[in-house]
Amino acid sequence: MSLDIQQALGAIGEPTRFRIMELLGERAMTVGEVADALGALQPQTTKHLQALAAAGVIEVHKLGRRRVANLNRDTFGELAGYLDGLARRNPDDAALESYERAIAVEAAADAGTAAVRTLHFERSFASSPDKVWRAWTDPERAATWWAPRHFAVQAFEIAPHVGAPIRLVLREGRSDTYRSAGQVTAVDPGRRLVFSLAPLDAEGQPLFTAVHTVTIDGAGPTLLRLTIEVSDVHREAASAVAGLDIGWSQLLDALQEALADDS
The missing domain is CATH 3.30.530.20 (START domain)
Structure with a gap:
C-alpha cells in the first residue's frame, strides 16, 4: 500500500503524537512505557498509537501479552524523500529573491x-x-x-x-x-x-x-x-x-x- 503523505504528516503533527514519535525514535517501547513517559492514561495512549499505526507512521508488534511500538522506518524514508524534494531549490527561488531585491x-x-x-x-x-x-x-x-x-x-x-x-x-x-x-x-x-x-x-x-x-x-x-x-x-x-x-x-x-x- 502506498503511503498517504498528508495522512502521515497530519498524524505526526498532533502534539502528543509528535512526542510519541520522538520517544520511539530513541527506542521501541511498550504501550505502558509510552503512557508512563507521557504521563497519560493507557487508553488515551492506545488511541494515539492506533492513529499513528493507521497512518503507517509506527508499527505495533504483538508479542504474546506485550504490545511493543516501534517507528516504521520505511515510512520515514518515504517522508524524507518527499521533504527532500520540497527542499531542493529551483529557478523560481532565485528569480523571486532577485526580483524582490531589485524592487527594493x-x-x-x-x-x-x-x-x-x-x-x-x-x-x-x-x-x-x-x-x-x-x-x-x-x-x-x-x-x-x-x-x-x-x-x-x-x-x-x-x-x-x-x-x-x-x-x-x-x-x-x-x-x-x-x-x-x-x-x-x-x-x-x-x-x-x-x-x-x-x-x-x-x-x-x-x-x-x-x-x-x-x-x-x-x-x-x-x-x-x-x-x-x-x-x-x-x-x-x-x-x-x-x-x-x-x-x-x-x-x-x-x-x-x-x-x-x-x-
Missing part, C-alpha cells in the same frame, strides 16, 4: 523621471540569423517565447516595419492580464530592430519609456545583442522596472529553447 533597490533609489537605466544582454544561437530574425519579427513565432516563466501570451502584434505598432498582452493564471504597447522605430532587415515597448497602467498609459535595440551578427554562431534604455519612469513603476533584467533573461532563455526546438 529601485524603490529606494527614487531617482526621478530624468534618470536613464541601460540594460545589456547578449546570447549566442546555433540557429541561422534568418531564424533568429523571424523569431523576433513574426508575431506567431514571437508569441511562442515572448513571456516570462508562469506567464502566457494572450495576444501579440509586431511587424518589421518602421511605425508598426507593438501590442502585447500577457496572462498570469486564469484572469490576471498585463498589457504593454509600443512601436517599431528602426529596421535593418535581418540585422537590426529598434522598438519601444513598455507596460501600461490601468489608464492605458506607459509606466516608463523603454527603447529596445536588437542587433544580430551572423558571423559564426549567430550572436544577438539586446540593449534597453529606460527613462521617464513613473514613481509607481518600481516593480515593472526592476523586473526588466530578470524578465528579459527569462525571455531570452525561452527564445533559446524555441530556436532549439525548431532545429
Whole structure:
C-alpha cells in the first residue's frame, strides 16, 4: 500500500503524537512505557498509537501479552524523500529573491523621471540569423517565447516595419492580464530592430519609456545583442522596472529553447 503523505504528516503533527514519535525514535517501547513517559492514561495512549499505526507512521508488534511500538522506518524514508524534494531549490527561488531585491533597490533609489537605466544582454544561437530574425519579427513565432516563466501570451502584434505598432498582452493564471504597447522605430532587415515597448497602467498609459535595440551578427554562431534604455519612469513603476533584467533573461532563455526546438 502506498503511503498517504498528508495522512502521515497530519498524524505526526498532533502534539502528543509528535512526542510519541520522538520517544520511539530513541527506542521501541511498550504501550505502558509510552503512557508512563507521557504521563497519560493507557487508553488515551492506545488511541494515539492506533492513529499513528493507521497512518503507517509506527508499527505495533504483538508479542504474546506485550504490545511493543516501534517507528516504521520505511515510512520515514518515504517522508524524507518527499521533504527532500520540497527542499531542493529551483529557478523560481532565485528569480523571486532577485526580483524582490531589485524592487527594493529601485524603490529606494527614487531617482526621478530624468534618470536613464541601460540594460545589456547578449546570447549566442546555433540557429541561422534568418531564424533568429523571424523569431523576433513574426508575431506567431514571437508569441511562442515572448513571456516570462508562469506567464502566457494572450495576444501579440509586431511587424518589421518602421511605425508598426507593438501590442502585447500577457496572462498570469486564469484572469490576471498585463498589457504593454509600443512601436517599431528602426529596421535593418535581418540585422537590426529598434522598438519601444513598455507596460501600461490601468489608464492605458506607459509606466516608463523603454527603447529596445536588437542587433544580430551572423558571423559564426549567430550572436544577438539586446540593449534597453529606460527613462521617464513613473514613481509607481518600481516593480515593472526592476523586473526588466530578470524578465528579459527569462525571455531570452525561452527564445533559446524555441530556436532549439525548431532545429
